[in-house]
Amino acid sequence: MRRSFPIAVAVGVGSIVLLTWFLPFPVLEGLRWMFLDWSVLLTGVALVMAFFYFLHTQWRLIRRRQNGWGYRILVVLAATGTFAWMMFDPTPRTASWMMTYVLIPGGVSLLGLLAVVLTYRGLWMVFQRGGGWGWLFFLTVGVVLAVDTFQATQGPLPWTSEVSGWLEGVVVRAGVRGLLLGMALGFVATGLRVLSGADRPFEE
């Protein structure tokens, strides 16, 4: 009973929510929104609990004096400071300030550095895995991207815009659609495994 009850709840609720996507009956719709509301609430609770687990694990690592414990002190101070600040001033202004002056500059600077890392790793990939065709592929992509960037800032070139347009509109789009269709099938399979009770991540 202790094992089968959570499975029965997950399978039952999951099946009802799935059915409501395909059969828009008002009774089922109401049930769906009720279940979704509950899950949002539970997700919120999980987030708060995870925040305290986060602080707890950081504190434990600091006490062990593992390498990098100084960094962890900074993380704990920043996290508790932000949490306290948001509790006392829970206005969008505070969140917006954090986004504008902390998260976005940090993210953008990391992205800038990532561009350098990716260029280096791209060349490494060509050397390690590419062979002759790898060089050709890398050069082709590089030239197309350079031409595209040039066009975006300086205006379209006589014939290259048609070539890059064709590459993006036909080759790239076909490839992306193929990948997305395959992934959609994978998501359906994953969902069906949970609905059939074959996957039980919630089971202890």
Next chain:
Amino acid sequence: MFLAGLIGLALVLLFGGMMVLARFAFHTENLFERLRGIPLFSGLYEGLALTMEAGWPIHYALGWGSLWGEAGGSALVALRAFQAIGQFAMRGDQPPDASSGDGLVYMLGSNVLNRLAREQYTAERWLDRMYVTGFHPWGYAAGTLAFPLARDTELALLLGHFGVEAGWMAEMAPRVFGATDDLVGQAVLYATCDEALVGEEVLAAGAYTRAGPAHGASLWAQDVMRWLLILVLFLGAPLYVVLVGGGG
């Protein structure tokens, strides 16, 4: 609208029916033996064995994707593969670290670890090895990158939902294997990791880690559905041109 819903439901039921058929028509071992080789998985087990033999720690990153949303599929697969890989990794001297950037995934990951620890009677070594290292993608990447500082991680497996920040995380160990459901993340991982998965391969991780017969059966059903889809696309395109009219 109602007809489209019925067709969708019929397709899902067909998919489910084929999973059940494969589960009972084929022997479990046959399902797994039919899988084509993916370098990441053969390299992963070889890397895990070598790392464990040398006594170096392993890091398993479950990504920052939540179960609530599009990333839920990869998070679920990552959790299931975590169980299979964890069972293998428990034979080593060093217990692996695991990290997540989502509260629910963290709790479920802890659950997996606790269950494994109880089954293998190694609770004291495996306790508190699951961490929440940050909630924002960049925060999660930065928090996870602090682990090699502490434990000289030799091998890292990034399996779950990662975006462009995966490029940083691929620097966390000498040997890194990566898989994500995000297309941009896949491109970044392909360039930065030793081995990476492309497309829906990430969602097949359960079958390749032999997480259970249902994973082999669902992958077989998925392949059949893919061929059906290809057939529909090839027949549908000329039919559309003939019946509706093609061109710009």
